[in-house]
Amino acid sequence: MVIEDILEGLKKKIEKNLPAGTTISNVEFEGPQLVVYTEEPRKFADNGNIVRTLAKNLRTRIVVRPDPKVLLAPEESIELINQTVPEDSGVTNYDFAPDVGEVIIEAEKPGLVIGKHGETLREITKKVGWTPKVVRTPPIKSRTVKNIREFMKKNHSDRKDILKTIGRKIHRECTSKDQWVRLTSLGGCREVGRSCFLLSTPESKIMIDCGVNVGSDDDMTPYLYIPEVQPLNQIDAVVITHAHLDHQGLVPLLYKYGYDGPIYCTHPTRDMMVLLELDFIDVAAKDGKRVPYESADVRNALKHSIVLEYEEVTDIAPDIKLTFHNAGHIIGSAVSHFHIGDGLHNVVITGDFKFGPSRLFNPAVNKFPRVETVITESTYGASNSMQPALKDAEKNLQRIIKETIDRQGVVLIPAFAVGRSQEVMIVIEEAIRKGIIDEVPVYLDGMIWEATAIHATYPEYLNNDLRRLIFQKGQNPFLSECFKPVDSNELRRNIIENPHPCVILSTSGMMSGGPIMEYFKAFAPNERNTLVFVGYQADGTMGRRIQKGWKEIPLSSGGKGSETVRMNMDVEIVDGFSGHSDRRQLMEYFKRMKPQPERVFTEHGDERSCIDLASSIHKRKKIETRALTNLETIRLV
Amino acid sequence: MVIEDILEGLKKKIEKNLPAGTTISNVEFEGPQLVVYTEEPRKFADNGNIVRTLAKNLRTRIVVRPDPKVLLAPEESIELINQTVPEDSGVTNYDFAPDVGEVIIEAEKPGLVIGKHGETLREITKKVGWTPKVVRTPPIKSRTVKNIREFMKKNHSDRKDILKTIGRKIHRECTSKDQWVRLTSLGGCREVGRSCFLLSTPESKIMIDCGVNVGSDDDMTPYLYIPEVQPLNQIDAVVITHAHLDHQGLVPLLYKYGYDGPIYCTHPTRDMMVLLELDFIDVAAKDGKRVPYESADVRNALKHSIVLEYEEVTDIAPDIKLTFHNAGHIIGSAVSHFHIGDGLHNVVITGDFKFGPSRLFNPAVNKFPRVETVITESTYGASNSMQPALKDAEKNLQRIIKETIDRQGVVLIPAFAVGRSQEVMIVIEEAIRKGIIDEVPVYLDGMIWEATAIHATYPEYLNNDLRRLIFQKGQNPFLSECFKPVDSNELRRNIIENPHPCVILSTSGMMSGGPIMEYFKAFAPNERNTLVFVGYQADGTMGRRIQKGWKEIPLSSGGKGSETVRMNMDVEIVDGFSGHSDRRQLMEYFKRMKPQPERVFTEHGDERSCIDLASSIHKRKKIETRALTNLETIRLV
């Protein structure tokens, strides 16, 4: 059956399911959803159940759009909307998108614009024809988010074509009589870096993650040249678990080499991913290296990205449904659940996850409607990989900061932009608010402020406690006055030249470059100051050398030869802030998983950690387990 | 480096290695070997060591050819050759092939034409310029062999081009910096039928076997549509272990769908393969079914086949060397050894093999220069799959025949054309020669006679005892006067209408059609006659039903409805003639393998047999084992 016939069939089915007197003008696929065009958006708005019932009957995601000819002029619409929403909703912007018939209303209190059960929204539709979408006015402006929104708007016509093509591909008919499911590991097995899997059936090919191993020149990229993934344009979808370079660093490369399909990820992952990729290109250029793609490829990838919410079941291929669940690792990180065929098989790929307490996120989800196979990360999978409790880590950090401040010193914390920086920020903010530490400035340098702004843009991805604090108590820790973004060279110079008690959080996290180096040079010689490591320092990095106790630190200073820094400052290591589950949490995750899987494969850890975890789960649960190897293909069904 | 430069380099190297005064005019690849053209073939003939030394220094197979302009006219050459070879060599034919500068001398006593250490051959070269090749005048003429030889001669120009293309591909430069070896199972795992593997490295792809599951409509073909083997023209070589449909039945299909490379197999495998494939098409047509390829594809495959001898190390890809070893299963069957990279890895794929005594073949080879991974057949891999000793089976068969003949009955033996038929023939011939059985005619119907002729064409593939019997004692059992090929419908009619004490061996082996059915209809009602099963009867076949004791046998008779045969004849089952190793022999094969492999994978058996054998080998030898699954890819390195 050709796609036109499928659409015609769907249109007839919808018409049969509509209340008498309601008509539709057209139907079309747009990415994973079916768009229903109507000249009577008001009638649909009147009956909030129509769409829900349709979606249930057709077993697909449905969106109703006004036919362009029934849309009121924007100026007129704004006036009518202003009359409809409560005075104190704090609307800060209107944004009309004629291609999708949507008006995006940015408001400080989005709940008031939505109304009880969406009443106010339906009211607006009835008055203006446009479909209103509400977004929260972000408390901190993110340059990245702003640029992305503008880019998407500028390219809406391209994007419409792209989504139509993708939609028609997803909803094509299944043709094979064979039934099988295979998983091919392209990278990230018995190693960390270049995570990449291919899930395939006779109908479809799904790539999960496409990371880069920044620490290695030889084994930097996944095995993208093997026949299973070639040609790249035969891949149906790329699914990204979260925005860390070892999981998404090479996505733009896929487009450079011919992939032309969708990227599925959460909203924060999409934005953070763009930020990281552009920075990756930047940092490499400064080191005289080259990333194997250009910023044009990053933009092309962005144009093809489709964002999904947690718990939203989505068709991504004729025989595969994807559902993201919270992974608790970084903002927008997702445990990815694949439902294959009509109940044939269920695969969960955890990506990186934290099954434990955190200031920012809820623990990773481990309850699924069904699951037979799990692929799990194993960063701390070795039997001795226990981490201190978060509570102890926090107390430890607060004590170190207090002591340094008390002796008029500077606390320097190298940190990754995304993830633990924000966790540490919250701990420090609380300590200051509660008076445990004096009110000193907390400087944020590198990408940390920008990443924090993205966190502030998507508060619905934060955990229950933090959301309650922000929305109900009106107390957003990220907005605390103690935080000072270092947004100019002058400010940085000033901090360095006029040392005063303060905390500095700066990238890079392993001291392999970035603004942290300038601070380090300035503050290392003074024994009043403290360098605090809150993250893992890999072998061969400057951070690791300092941890080992080097006293003379050679630093290259631009093209002007090298200088030596005399290391007198205090060095402290605070474990326990990891975004990964430690060994105990990994075992707990499987112990409490519901339902119990039939087999577990381990990856994303050094060889010993992967084998250790696989063998422990096998012993504990008496199910099939294996530490995967790169380049192998496992038959799941 | 382009291939022209590689050839130029080789030419220079050869010139350096030649004795002073010897010159060559050109070098070119032809399949796996390097052809050296010279205007002075006599000088090369003078010094038998030149070629051997060259081959050793260049680590490749070398053949020296006279430049066409130095060849004497055929008539003149025949006269000179006749003067050179001893009178009693019994030359029966000369065949000049100008494209390769060869004259094929067919003689009854090839040893006399060759002379001591090849002296006479060198003499011939010096006189006529042509390179003489000697073949034995086959004692029984095979139609298949004759047709194949004529076909190859008629297509010599095509073939020259094909071999040149293949040769240049094999000797291309390696380009990848990665090192890995993968094995993908495309069929024949946890099942018998459609055997097919793919061995791949960053440089090359080798397919091993490409069988058809004749017993199944749904799972008839290997998974040839998966990306690892697509497009087919990117496969470097197809290696065929032996001529049974479950190992080679779909080779012509590969050519139909775009494969254009070589098939490596032994000489008898090549000929028997053509016979089986054409018969496969024939039989299907008679059953109103269709084979998914045509006889033109069979011929195209033949044109691309390259025959190798046992123990001959051959480059089949830039980084892979293949060596065939005797497998003892059927004529020309080969245990295939793959040496990958420069000592990187060694894989042995056993194919079907017999590690035990047989009238026809030596036991399978299990000593290799090196071996890390073995893929083994498991037909009788289950722990209870013991077969009676061959000696007992033979005695049993002789006794049954004797008793039947003594009571003036007919012995009817359904048998497969290739393999056990010839074994049974030898046992019967011996019994008659030794007077254990009276001198009765032994009729051979179906393809059995043709298959026997192929055995007679390649006596060097038979075991030591049989070869000694044939060559030293001049006593070829296949030539015994007791054997009567049924080469006309009249003869068959005659045997049926004038019953007399005799033995009839006929296809098909499981009584699912073929001439056996006519004999059965005629002889079943008489209790003097005996039906003897010497091979396995699969579920659902007529043979199995008779074994179960059915007394009324319904038979379709062409389009004219069905008739019922009254079953009064004696039914006997004689186990022990299998061409497969039984459980004990499989375990012995690994116990005595040298060197000991690091891991063994099982296939070619029902699920239980494969799992049983894998687990027993693991327990006995403490090495990694696994029963493979179709569609999985194992990483070997």
Ligand SMILES: [Zn+2]
């Ligand atoms: Zn991560």
Ligand SMILES: [Zn+2]
């Ligand atoms: Zn990771």
Ligand SMILES: [Zn+2]
């Ligand atoms: Zn066989």
Ligand SMILES: [Zn+2]
């Ligand atoms: Zn077989």
Ligand SMILES: [Zn+2]
């Ligand atoms: Zn074991």
